[in-house]
Amino acid sequence: xxxxxxxxxxxxxxxxxxxxxxxxxxxxxxxxxxxxxxxxxxxxxxxxxxxxxxxxxxxxxxxxxxxxxxxxxxxxxxxxxxxxxxxxxxxxxxxxxxxxxxxxxxxxxxxxxxxxxxxxxxxxxxxxxxxxxxxxxxxxxxxxxxxxxxxxxxxxxxxxxxxxxxxxxxxxxxxxxxxxxxxxxxxxxxxxxxxxxxxxxxxxxxxxxxxxxxxxxxxxxxxxxxxxxxxxxxxxxxxxxxxxxxxxxxxxxxxxxxxxxxxxxxxxxxxxxxxxxxxxxxxxxxxxxx
Numbered sequence: 001x002x003x004x005x006x007x008x009x010x011x012x013x014x015x016x017x018x019x020x021x022x023x024x025x026x027x028x029x030x031x032x033x034x035x036x037x038x039x040x041x042x043x044x045x046x047x048x049x050x051x052x053x054x055x056x057x058x059x060x061x062x063x064x065x066x067x068x069x070x071x072x073x074x075x076x077x078x079x080x081x082x083x084x085x086x087x088x089x090x091x092x093x094x095x096x097x098x099x100x101x102x103x104x105x106x107x108x109x110x111x112x113x114x115x116x117x118x119x120x121x122x123x124x125x126x127x128x129x130x131x132x133x134x135x136x137x138x139x140x141x142x143x144x145x146x147x148x149x150x151x152x153x154x155x156x157x158x159x160x161x162x163x164x165x166x167x168x169x170x171x172x173x174x175x176x177x178x179x180x181x182x183x184x185x186x187x188x189x190x191x192x193x194x195x196x197x198x199x200x201x202x203x204x205x206x207x208x209x210x211x212x213x214x215x216x217x218x219x220x221x222x223x224x225x226x227x228x229x230x231x232x233x234x235x236x237x238x239x240x241x242x243x244x245x246x247x248x249x250x251x252x253x254x255x256x257x258x259x260x261x262x263x264x265x266x267x268x269x270x271x272x273x274x275x276x277x278x279x280x281x282x283x284x285x286x287x288x289x290x
Contacts, residue, residue: 012066012151020046021187028185029060030087030097032111032126033077040118040127041073042110044089044097046185047153056160058086058138061153069150073106075143082140083124084158087132091181091193096131123161133169133180137162201274203236210236220284225264230271234281241282249282263287 007015020026029048033041048060062072078084089097093116100110111118117130121137128135138158146153169179182194192198213221213235221231241249250256255263264287267280 012149016066016151017187020185024186025184025192028089028097028183029058030089030100030129030132031060031062031074032085032087032128033074033083034081034126035073035077035106036080038125039107040109040111041077041106042100042114042116042129043072043074044101045074048086056136057141058136058158058160059155060086060158061155063154064148064150064152066151069148071154075154075156076106078140078156079143081125082143083126084138084140084156085121085124085126085128086136086138086158086160087129088134088180089183090133091183091195093129093131094183094191121162128164133166133182134175135164136160137164202233205236208236208238210238211240215240217285217288219260219288223264223284225261225268227268230268233271233277234284237277237281241278241285245278246282246286249279250286253279253283255283255286258287260287260290 005018010018026046027048029045031043031045035041043062045060045062047063048058050056050058062075064071074084096114096116100114100116102110102113104110104113110116111127111129118127119130121128124137124139128137136158138160140156140158142155142157144155144157146155165175169176171179177194177199178196180194184192184194186192213231216231216234220226220234226234255266258266263283267283270280270283271277
């Protein structure tokens with residue numbers, strides 16, 4: 001059964017809960033800003049992502065309060081001083097980051113409240129977070145107020161002018177995903193941690209043209225053993241193995257006497273262990289020709 005909802009009929013808090021739980025995990029923009037008097041503000045936002053690399057542009061959205069329709073101090077600050085530092089959040093700083101989201105009065109410095117280190121920026125007025133693995137100094141190109149209703153977003157479009165990377169998170173001078181140990185926002189009070197055990201790789205068909213799931217034999221497409229993920233990996237192959245390849249692989253593996261179901265199970269295990277996709281396809285095609 002599918003529950004179908006019209007968003008115009010749902011109370012704003014319930015709609016927010018559905019959106020923020022379903023559209024996740026979300027990266028966290030830990031934004032430091034200053035107002036016209038130079039008062040510093042630091043606050044996290046998970047309606048955020050990078051949208052361009054040339055020029056480098058990020059967008060985040062401090063939404064209006066669902067309770068009293070007030071604007072976030074970050075929004076007010078970038079209107080007064082159109083600059084922001086977007087700091088990346090990892091697990092080491094997650095609890096402090098969460099503390100900084102408290103609705104303190106305007107003028108209260110969340111760097112102090114949350115125990116973070118202010119580091120002067122090079123090109124913009126707001127300081128960066130010393131504990132952040134990566135920080136982006138940005139100039140604000142535009143602020144788009146979507147509506148004036150509770151929960152309405154305000155898109156802050158920011159161009160990256162300077163990047164700061166803590167070399168603790170580099171391997172061979174390249175940002176290392178495992179070392180970064182980033183956290184993402186889920187629904188409610190939930191977050192997710194991008195540790196090694198939760199990471200997986202998928203070969204991207206950027207410069208190749210996979211044959212597609214539709215090019216797989218029917219017996220493979222309709223397998224009771226293989227999953228959609230398995231089929232997607234098989235469809236990423238640029239070509240099917242030749243008869244000679246199949247024969248060589250099957251004989252070297254000593255699986256000539258396996259049943260079709262056993263061959264599908266072996267192929268599935270190989271695919272899910274990150275093994276040779278061509279070999280898995282040979283298993284399956286051998287089973288089709290039994």
